[in-house]
Amino acid sequence: MTTAQPQTLPSRQIQFLFTVALASLLILGSARIMLDNLKNNQNPFLRLLHLTKRDYKVVRLPVNVSDDEVIEDGCNVFEGKWVWDNVSFPVYGESCPYLVKQVTCRRNGRPDSFYQNWRWQPHACQLPRLNALKLLEVLRDKRLMFVGDSIQRGMFESMVCLVQSVIPEGKKSLQRIPPRKIFTAEDFNATIEYFWAPFIIESNSDNAINHTVRKRLVRLDSIAKHGKQWEGVDILVFESYIWWMYKPQINATFGSPYDVREYNVTTAYRLAMETWANWIETSIDPNTQKVYFMSMSPTHLWDWEWKPGSHDGNCFNETHPIQDPSYWGTGSNLHIMETVRDVLSQLQIDVTFLNVxxxxxxxxxGHTSVYGERRGKLLTKEQRLNPKTFADCIHWCLPGVPDTWNEILYAHILKDYRSKRNKLSPAPL
Known part of the structure; x- marks a missing residue:
């Protein structure tokens, strides 16, 4: 009987097993070191993952602006007519969270909503529809600021409501830092802002909250304080009219802050515009900034202007636009319009005049009539029964007329963007 002898492993197998064991220990050790470093955020790969927006720059392709998205050369978009459109309009509703009570007419009791469904149709071309995402891309890393009175604030709110619906919740915000309001689109690093300056130049009505004063006083040669907050803004949109129309004369200073005199309003307005123009020419870089000036917003205080035979009515209970293409109301001052055109024509820097x-x-x-606010409070039932005294025929309901102003502004912004991009692009070989 033979006894089985134990078998011994060849030396090569022993060497192989030893190598595997050593490699396993090295792998386990390296893994342990890596885990420890991960906990301490010292691993180079982890640091790469934790880079912030400031640590890198994303290369983005230019925004494509097609021919049908800009105003055609030679086409006057300010000549046309209002057409009924209850399919495309309104673009947004009163549920937009950035509207103030002053402009939400339906919510405040207005029985009709017709004013929301009129679309401006130029005679000789099409007005491009506002594309919110495209506008935000053009505004990426930029500031758009509206400067003026409460009419301009309505335009600001209109613009915010036109774009805000495409921005996810948590990625948009509105800050109130008087005299400014700042809407931020976080993912685009863009802001749409409003700056309270009812006369553009400085005045005793510059407090954005408490600006009702018994005697208005403007400083016709003072704009530096305001200008500091406009410096570096990429797109500026100015407007100033209705606050000048309170009385035929206005108290003002020019030269000495202590020499208060009574000026004719049209004279004072020209001096103020010249002060503004000087700031534009000394403070604006036309290579990086763009300036627009809105023409005056009209009033409709007397309905005998469009309704022959009437004596004491106004914009109250009006539901349709005026159809006479030659209509020009007394609420639009031709001397002020001519002053603006004269000053802009003499500027060395291009400022686009939006003649709305x-x-x-x-x-x-389109006005708020008796469905708005008076001194911060909605009108009472008794006040609404007296539209002759209490109807507001100056401010506009939203959605409404200011949305069209913004569509025109949008078309110009796209046109300016494409023009600048074409200048920067190398010519084809």
Whole structure:
């Protein structure tokens, strides 16, 4: 009987097993070191993952702007008519969270909503529809600021409502830092802002909250304080009219802050515009900034202007635009319009004049009337029964007329963007 002898492993197998065991220990050790470093955030790969927006720059392709998205050369978008459109308009509703009570007419009791469904149609071309995402891309890393009075604030709120619906919740915000309001689109690093300056130049009505004063006083040669907050803004949109129209004369200083005199309003307005123009020429870089000036927003205080035979009515209870293409109401001052044109024509820096006055003059139906606020409070039932005294035929309901102003502004912004991009692009070989 033979006994089985134990078998011994060849030396090569022993060497192989030893190598595997050593490699396993090295792998386990390296893994342990890596885990420890991960906990301490010292691993280079982890640091790469934790880079912030400031640590890298994303290369983005230019925004494509097609021919049908800009105003055609030679086409006057300010000449046209209002057409009924209850399919495309309104673009947004009163549920937009950034509207103030002053402009939410339906919510405040207005029985009709017709004023929301009129679309401006130029005679010779099409007005491009506002594309919110495209506008935000053009505004990426930029500031758009509206400067002026409460009419301009309405335009600001209109613009915010036109774009805010495409921005996810948590990625948009509105800050109130008087005299500014700042809407931020976080993912685009863009802001749409409003700056309270009812006369553009400095005045005793510059407090954005408490600006009701018994005697208005403007400083016709003072703008530096305001200008500091406009410096570096990429797109500036100015407007100033209705606050000048309170009385035929206005108290003002020019030269000495202590020499208060009574000026004719049209004279004072020209001096103020010249002060503004000087700031534009000394403070704006036309290579990086763009300036627009809105023409005056008309009023509809007397309905005998469009309704022959009437004596004491106004914009109250109006539901349709004026159809007479030659209509020009007394609420639009031609001397002020001429002053603006004269000053802009002498500027060495290009400022685009957005002449929205006549197209808005047709819209006697678009005002807040008795469905707005007076001194921060909604009108009472008793006040609404007295539209002759309490109807507001100056401010506009939203959605409404200011949305069209923004569509025109949008078309110009796209046109300016494409023009600048074409200048920067190398010519084809």
């Amino acid at each position: 006055t006549q197209l808005s003059d047709y819209r006697k139906d």
